[in-house]
Amino acid sequence: LSTLLQAGVRIMDSLEIAANTAGNWVVESAIQRAKTSVSKGKTLAEPFKQEKHMPNMVVQMISVGEQTGNLDTMLGKIADFYEDEVEQAANTLTSMIEPLLMVFLGGVIAVLVIAMYLPIFNMANVVGD
Numbered sequence: 001l002s003t004l005l006q007a008g009v010r011i012m013d014s015l016e017i018a019a020n021t022a023g024n025w026v027v028e029s030a031i032q033r034a035k036t037s038v039s040k041g042k043t044l045a046e047p048f049k050q051e052k053h054m055p056n057m058v059v060q061m062i063s064v065g066e067q068t069g070n071l072d073t074m075l076g077k078i079a080d081f082y083e084d085e086v087e088q089a090a091n092t093l094t095s096m097i098e099p100l101l102m103v104f105l106g107g108v109i110a111v112l113v114i115a116m117y118l119p120i121f122n123m124a125n126v127v128g129d
Contacts (some may be wrong), residue, residue, distance in 0.1 A: 001018045002072050002075035002076040002078075005075065006076075011038060015031055015035040019031035019035065030048065030091055034047040044066060044071070045060075045063035048062060061074045061077065062074060089108050
């Protein structure tokens with residue numbers, strides 16, 4: 001939405017494009033309701049206040065952006081915030097998966113080593129008898 005507004009696309013068209021590309025039906029329906037509300041003359045922040053899944057910080061930043069005339073900048077800051085949050089979550093997940101993967105690979109290697117040496121030890125026992 002921020003990129004579209006910075007490119008000079010009208011707010012109604014920007015909301016339509018953002019809704020169609022959201023990839024999440026909850027976000028898509030929230031943006032569609034916001035588009036309907038904006039077409040009736042309300043601010044963009046008003047319909048998002050009624051959305052239970054919309055964080056208060058986002059609503060406040062949209063409201064500040066509308067009041068200052070820098071909506072595109074504020075939407076960009078919201079996008080940057082969530083991009084950083086997703087990156088941090090991905091890094092955390094990666095750091096949790098890495099040790100588990102090492103333990104799993106160690107177990108696989110241990111099973112292979114045992115599978116290779118067990119027949120040798122069995123042959124030594126047979127020859128020794």
